[in-house]
Every structure is written in structure tokens, then in C-alpha cells.
Amino acid sequence: MTKPLIGQEVAKQIGEQVPQSVVESNESWILVKPESVLQVAQFLKNTPGLDFDYLTCLTGTDYLDYLEVVYILTSMKHNHSVVLKSRCNRENPEVPSVVSLWRGADYQEREVYDLLGIRFVGHPNLKRLFLWEGFQGHPLRRDYL
Amino acid sequence: MEIEKVDYSLQEIDLEEGRQIEELIARSQQPIKDPDDWLDSDIRQNIVMSSMAKVINWGRHYSTWPFGCGLACCAMEMVATASSRFDVTRFGMDVFRASPRQADLFIVSGTLTWKMAPAVKRLYDQMAEPKWVIAMGACAISGGTFAHSYSVVPGVNRIIPVDVYVPGCPPRPEALIYGVMMLHKKIDKRRFRQQD
Numbered sequence: 001m002t003k004p005l006i007g008q009e010v011a012k013q014i015g016e017q018v019p020q021s022v023v024e025s026n027e028s029w030i031l032v033k034p035e036s037v038l039q040v041a042q043f044l045k046n047t048p049g050l051d052f053d054y055l056t057c058l059t060g061t062d063y064l065d066y067l068e069v070v071y072i073l074t075s076m077k078h079n080h081s082v083v084l085k086s087r088c089n090r091e092n093p094e095v096p097s098v099v100s101l102w103r104g105a106d107y108q109e110r111e112v113y114d115l116l117g118i119r120f121v122g123h124p125n126l127k128r129l130f131l132w133e134g135f136q137g138h139p140l141r142r143d144y145l
Numbered sequence: 146m147e148i149e150k151v152d153y154s155l156q157e158i159d160l161e162e163g164r165q166i167e168e169l170i171a172r173s174q175q176p177i178k179d180p181d182d183w184l185d186s187d188i189r190q191n192i193v194m195s196s197m198a199k200v201i202n203w204g205r206h207y208s209t210w211p212f213g214c215g216l217a218c219c220a221m222e223m224v225a226t227a228s229s230r231f232d233v234t235r236f237g238m239d240v241f242r243a244s245p246r247q248a249d250l251f252i253v254s255g256t257l258t259w260k261m262a263p264a265v266k267r268l269y270d271q272m273a274e275p276k277w278v279i280a281m282g283a284c285a286i287s288g289g290t291f292a293h294s295y296s297v298v299p300g301v302n303r304i305i306p307v308d309v310y311v312p313g314c315p316p317r318p319e320a321l322i323y324g325v326m327m328l329h330k331k332i333d334k335r336r337f338r339q340q341d
Contacts, residue, residue, distance in 0.1 A: 135295075139296070
């Protein structure tokens, strides 16, 4: 069984290496600032002892006040996992892309962009995945009719 | 009981027998022609009086090769229909083809999205005439649960003409077999010269 790491403990390690990045953390997840997502992800992937070499899932959610991107990371080496979150505003939602770290993020970031309109800065091919070019709006947003 | 008295003698019986043999010999001086003249008379032997439409439709309805367009979960039921347990081969409803060029019957099984719709339209256009379409399942008929969705076609009859609708979510294999039987009936009613 994959062991979920305690969010506060990982957040403490993150805070030492990437200062001012963690906004909030509890036993389930870590919330970081959107502009420092790539640095935190790099730290989580490349630090011995953490070694999060596998991106299980990347998804987005609309909470009306803000949009949230959720990363579920797993380490194949240590068989443990952690949940990373980041929030961005609805008007200009931008989050750095993590495709450079995990290739599996490619289609998942395109899906989130397609359905929620979150732009992943640095993505090599950020275009709609499920819907067609020319589709108006992002249908998984709560205000989409 | 008194035995009936015959009024002919054994001599007379023998004479009658001899006369019949003589007559047979007289009739049998030439050999009877071997019965092989039909081998050369193709047309005379092969005419069956029927209506053209009936014969052609009979041929067509037992050779509807389906093209399985499995778009969603209904495809599983379609595969089960073709497989050993339900076995549509029993009713002359095979052979499932992987290419629309070789198929007569287009089974749309599952949810059709607008993004997939041009591909389905193209596959339908690639089929040779005469061709038929079965819309299998609630999604293919009307969009089903997703009828008012932003991405789902509300019924494949927006894209291609449908001959038979098989309702269900998903329909059981028996329902699909019944749908093909209904299609057979429909094919039987076609006029030979009818163009569609």
C-alpha cells in the first residue's frame, strides 16, 4: 500500500529549500503559490528521500472564488505519495507547466486547459484536447451555461 | 365358396406374354437418347419465375456485413452479440468487418461526440451502396443522458440517416439481434428500382 506522507512535514522541507512558496498545509495536502509550482515540483522530484518520480494525476477544480490545480505525486522508489495544490485567480489563471519534469502531464494539462481554461506556462503544445478549435468557453467552469 | 372358373388356358397366357415381348422388341430398335441435353440449355433450365425485388432483397438481407462503430459502452454489447454466447452467425448477421469498404450495415453503438462526428460521417460515406444504419443505445438514438451536453451529438440522425433504432442503455444482445431482424424485414420491403 502506498503510504501518504504528512503534508506539514513535506511542507517544512519545501520551506527550507524554496522559501516563501508554501501558503498552507495540513496532513492531507500542501498548498503552494502558483508561481513557485515548478520549483517545488523540481525539489520534490529530485530530492533524495522524497524522489517523486511519478505524476499519478493532475486535475483542476473550480471553486468559484479561484481555480485550483491538484497534483498527486507518487514515488516508485519509496512507495509513498503526496498531494500538491495551487490556486490561481479566475480572471488570469496561469500556472507553470510541469511537462519538463513529468511527460505524463502533457495531456492532463491540455485537458485542464481545455475544460477549465487554466494556462500552463511553458507547455510545449497547449491546445484543446477534447473539444475542437473554435469552441467558445471552458465547459467545466461553474459559470459555463 | 365356389372357385371362379377362368376362361383362358395356360397356352393363351403364354401367347399373350410372347406378343408383349414381340411388341417391346419392335419399339426398342433405337437406343434411348442419353438425358444430357440440359447441359447445353442454360437459360431454359435456370429460369425461376419470381419478382426481381424479392430475390435480390432475399440475397441482401442475409448478407448484411456489419461495420461495428463502437464509440462507447454499447460496443461491449455489440461485441458480445458477435461472440460465441449470442452468436449472430446463427441468423446470417455476420461477418463483422473492420473496414467500411467491406460492410453494408453501420452499427453506431455508443455516444457520438461532435469531435468524433466528422470521422463517423466519413466512415459512412466510405461504405458502398446499398447500406443501412442501426443506431444502438440511447446515446446514438437521441444523445441519451448527454442530450443537452456541450459536446455530444443529440442523436446520430443529425449526421447520417438511420434505418433502425435499438433502444436500451445499453441494449442487450438479444435487442440488437431483434434490431437486425427488423432491418431484414425492412430490406425485404425495398423496391428493386428504388434509389435512395
